[in-house]
Amino acid sequence: MRFLSVAHTRNGVTRSPLLSFMDEMIHSSLTTKDVCFSLGRYCDFLQKRWMSKSKRVQDRSKNKRIHDLEIATEKWKVVSKILFIMDILRKEPEEIIPLRSLEQYRQQISLSKPHKVSDFVRKSPKLFDLYKDKRGVAWCGFTEQAENLIEEEGRLIEENNEKAVEHVTRLLMMSVEKRLPLDKIAHFRRDFGLKCDFRKKWIHMFPEHFRVVTIDDSEYLELNSWNPAWAITELERKTMPEKISEPSSPGILRLSFPMKFPPNFKKIFGDGGKVRYFQKRPYLSPYADARELTPGSEEFNKRAVAVMHEILSFTIEKRLVTDHLTHFRQEFMMPQKLMRLLLKHYGIFYVSERGKRFSVFLTEAYEGSQLISKCPLVLWKEKILSLTGYRGRKRGIKSFNEYSDLDKGDLFEGELDNHGTFSSLEEEENMGTLKEPALVEDSEMDVGDLYDAYKDI
DSSP: OGGGTSOEEETTEEEOHHHHHHHHHHTSOOOHHHHHHHHHHHHHHHHHHHHHHOOOGGGSOGGGSOHHHHHHHHHHHHHHHHHHHHHHHHHSTTSEEEGGGGGGGHHHHTOOTTOOHHHHHHTOTTTEEEEEOTTOOEEEEEOHHHHHHHHHHHHHHHHTHHHHHHHHHHHHHHSSSSEEEHHHHGGGHHHHTOOTTTTTTGGGSOTTTEEEEEETTEEEEEEOSOOGGGSSOHHHHHHOTHHHHSOOOOOEEOOOOOOOOOGGGHHHHHGGGHHHHHHHSOEEOTTSOOTTSOTTSHHHHHHHHHHHHHHHHHSSSSEEEHHHHHTTHHHHTOOSSHHHHHHHOTTTEEEEOOSSSOEEEEGGGEETTEESSOOHHHHHHHHHHHTSOOHHHHTTGGGOOOOSOSOTTOTTOSOOOTTSOOOSSOGGGSSSOOSOGGGGGGGGOOOOOHHHHTTTO
């Protein structure tokens, strides 16, 4: 089967392995059975060859991972689960719930058997109070310390209200149709510091900025008025503060994105000047009309990087789960293979592969595993973490050097989204549960070497 793996030259013309194979079959005296057998072996060869080149995102070598940001991901997973349980209790009339009723949320909390939800809440006695009534039924409620923290969060969200309005409005300004589905904005509730009742009350409190419209039985948040002062990217605000006082129509930008690499990335990214070429290339502002750009073009892809940079800049932790970004590909005119673009630009973004859902970080916002600038809501989350039974601190997580998930028996393994709905990577990021065949390629992408990844930027 040697001729199946290499190209052949016949009469001065180089032919593909498949054509060479067909020629051999035509000019041979093999029977039909032999031809079918050989063709089957050739198909097996092609499949194995493709599989050997294709790598799942999780298969990237460990020396391309950022240890500190993996630690940040680990902590976020724990806080997310705790906040999910707290949200369940807050929805109850008396903020208490029978312990057995929490078992229905095992999937959302991603607890491995034989552990129970009761085991999970018992790990945080400073937050959750467990007791039995006269009939012997076990109940779960908040401790006094947890109740004080919930009140504190309400005050902090109220203080963050003005910034949240600005960020939601700017999302609408970046979108192609100047409107976004409310169901999708809900993904960003905690990331943007929005109120729990933002869908029922909050969105109706600012008619000067946006309004709710119904299209095909779906609710959308639509921009009401354009604010030129908000059509300036966060990157422009940092590098060109004088532009804020004199806002103009968004157009072509020539600003380089801040990049941060760990030491072992330097040689890879220095080859060929690919990064320098990318950084010098002008691009369209995320707030400018991008409908004339050709999908897949250099201009289209660099604008997409600018959009992702802007969205991540809005979040309180400068981090999102990747499927929250993929939900908005159409609305923000971003590439269908969004994950591939994130992986190409390691210096700007970092994708953590821990668990069933990926997280993308804005690398410039972090020093080690810590945010450089922490807003009050981030400090509040850190208070929650300090009161949990997070065993990562006990076993010295800062010194661990393996990036696999926590032990299967760990009550804090897995993660969930900000809605409290557990899922694998959604859209094309969900590793093979896709409905659109055209998107399957991105579920098992050929990451390869970082230098190779820059060839088609």
